[in-house]
Amino acid sequence: MSYPLDLQQLAQQIKQWGRELGFQQVGICDTDLSAEEPKLQAWLEKQYHGEMDWMARHGMMRARPHELLPGTLRVISVRMNYLPAKAAFASTLKNPQLGYVSRYALGRDYHKVLRNRLKRLGEMIQAHCGELNFRPFVDSAPILERSIAAKAGLGWTGKHSLILNREAGSWFFLGELLIDLPLPIDKPQEEQCGRCVACITICPTSAIVEPYVVDARRCISYLTIELEGAIPEEFRPLIGNRIYGCDDCQLICPWNRYGQLTDEEDFSPRAVLHAPELIDLFKWDEAKFLRVTEGSAIRRIGHLRWLRNVAVALGNAPYSMEIMETLRSRLGEHSMLDEHIDWSISQQQQKRSENAVEVQLAQQKRLVRVIEKGLPRDA
Structure with missing residues (x-):
């Protein structure tokens, strides 16, 4: 493929298109995630993935985006905010009679939303360039999306393993678009968690x-x-x-x-x-x-x-x-x-017994107070 285009200008144009499509930020990185492979291997060896066999099934492919789409030179990483207004975190969590659903899942499935937008972004780049191989991903393939987002400058990895951004915290979804253009890459952000745990x-x-x-x-x-x-x-x-x-x-x-x-x-x-x-x-x-x-x-x-x-x-x-x-x-x-x-049911029965004991103790304490005050017992 020849590159008559100004790749620096194209990268800026891609970021503008991304914003128009509803992404709050767009970053670009290369496909070298070799530094992540030892961490991934250690995590898998400790069985921290539990029953998620697909995490181990693809081995180190997760750290090699170019194996997912041969010829891939860059990964376009995007983020999209999902925090709804009036999220009612505290009022729901504090009421044990209500069910708490993680706030990312309250609306439409984000996989479909982001993937459709990423596909449109790929088509826009393709139409502009005349030729382009691309493939969008949103939790749909073995790829280290957080490592890519960090490398593309969307934020840094927090101690909870999520991506954090100075202007947006962590309430956003991530998606990736693999392309075969040698676009200029963005700089990663420095971690800013400090001593916070x-x-x-x-x-x-x-x-x-x-x-x-x-x-x-x-x-x-x-x-x-x-x-x-x-x-x-x-x-x-x-x-x-x-x-x-x-x-x-x-x-x-x-x-x-x-x-x-x-x-x-x-x-x-x-x-x-x-x-x-x-x-x-x-x-x-x-x-x-x-x-x-x-x-x-x-x-x-x-x-x-x-x-x-x-x-x-x-x-x-x-x-x-x-x-x-x-x-x-x-x-x-x-x-x-x-x-x-x-x-x-056993938990409920235990609470019923505890409640009965508490009521009995409360009645005994009230009786003692009544006697001490010398008042009639039915007062």
Whole structure:
């Protein structure tokens, strides 16, 4: 391919097109991720990927974008904000009767949104150049998207392993466009986490085992989304009311005070998922689950795992007879679900016993106060 174009000018034009397509930032890097290979290998050897066999299946290809599209010379990395207005983080997390869905999943499936925009960006470059091989990716291939984003200057890797940006925090999606043009590359940003370990400290399950390293087997996002079988019992009480993903490490991050709201209608929260009653969610049949989650990233876990997650959250809620009855109503539907229902019922029974003891102690304390004051006992 000949290059009669001014590649520097074309790179600027690509970034402008990207902004017009709704990306908040566009960066460009080469395909050399060899520095990431030892880290990836060590992570895999420690089995931190859990049941995500696809992480190990492709080996070091994840650090070699040029193997995904032969002839690739550059990777265009993009980010798109997804934080909705009135995200209601605290009000939902603090109410154990509500189900908390990670805020990235409240709207339309981001994979489709970003991939379509990236494809259009590739077509615009292709039309401008007359010839171009390109391929868009959004979590759809073995590629180290965060390492690429950092190398392309979109931000730096935080200690929670997510990409952080000075102007936007971490509330954004990433996508990549592989191309065979030798465009000028952008400079990486310097890490600016300093001594802060807030994300490590706040993690409910201690999944961030050391700075920049996450043991997925302990991560609530993995447990509620990627894990297909039973959630280990040790983690169930720690999950709280998080029924799909977890945002804690982002919520605590000081850089997210600069988080930017999205203006994408596709990412607007679906009301039925924004702050839903757990009891209502557990009553959904599969038809309703599929209807409500149509076009949503949530649909990928299926109805059974959805019920599994909600069952755990119900077990973590304060005791109520309605919860007990709701849990029992689905016994016998599936052995894996039964296991979680039984656990949740036992949690509810324990809370009922504790409540009874607390009431009895309160009555005894009141009786003592009454006697001490010399008042009639029915006063």
